[in-house]
Amino acid sequence: MMAWASDPEVAAFCRWEPYVSTESLLAYLRDTVLPHPWFRAICLAGDGDDRPMGAVSLEPTADRCRGELGYVVARAHWGRGVATAAVRCALATVFGEVEGLARVEALVDVDNAASSRVAEKAGFRREGVLRRHYWHKGRARDLVMYSFVSGNPLPQ
Numbered sequence: 001m002m003a004w005a006s007d008p009e010v011a012a013f014c015r016w017e018p019y020v021s022t023e024s025l026l027a028y029l030r031d032t033v034l035p036h037p038w039f040r041a042i043c044l045a046g047d048g049d050d051r052p053m054g055a056v057s058l059e060p061t062a063d064r065c066r067g068e069l070g071y072v073v074a075r076a077h078w079g080r081g082v083a084t085a086a087v088r089c090a091l092a093t094v095f096g097e098v099e100g101l102a103r104v105e106a107l108v109d110v111d112n113a114a115s116s117r118v119a120e121k122a123g124f125r126r127e128g129v130l131r132r133h134y135w136h137k138g139r140a141r142d143l144v145m146y147s148f149v150s151g152n153p154l155p156q
Contacts, residue, residue, distance in 0.1 A: 001052050004074035013112045014072055038098060042086045053077050056090045065102040087122035088154055095150045106146040119146040123155045
């Protein structure tokens with residue numbers, strides 16, 4: 001995990017800065033990941049390597065019927081459908097695992113075309129742009145709002 005969590009290109013659109021030490025990453029795992037209500041590692045099935053190559057999580061919101069999905073994948077696996085498969089898998093299970101959840105949102109930086117493609121290929125619907133919605137690494141950013149509602153069909 002340290003290999004991709006310390007990669008500045010992987011962290012560019014993430015809320016966290018690249019990790020610079022194993023200790024800081026272990027503290028994040030202990031303090032954030034373990035108590036998180038819905039956080040999953042992304043691993044490739046059948047490749048013989050059980051190390052995580054990314055993560056997908058659902059962040060609760062103030063309204064229990066909504067959650068914000070986030071995903072990150074190691075650069076070595078970009079463009080291979082790994083993120084899309086992980087997001088589809090998350091959508092297939094999260095509604096049954098999170099009580100009261102009716103809507104999953106993905107907020108994607110307008111400059112993160114790859115993440116927008118993942119959301120769209122996974123079945124999210126683009127709803128619009130939230131202008132200057134988020135302070136990110138020193139400046140206000142526009143975010144594209146995507147949604148997936150329980151009962152929506154998952155793409156094949």
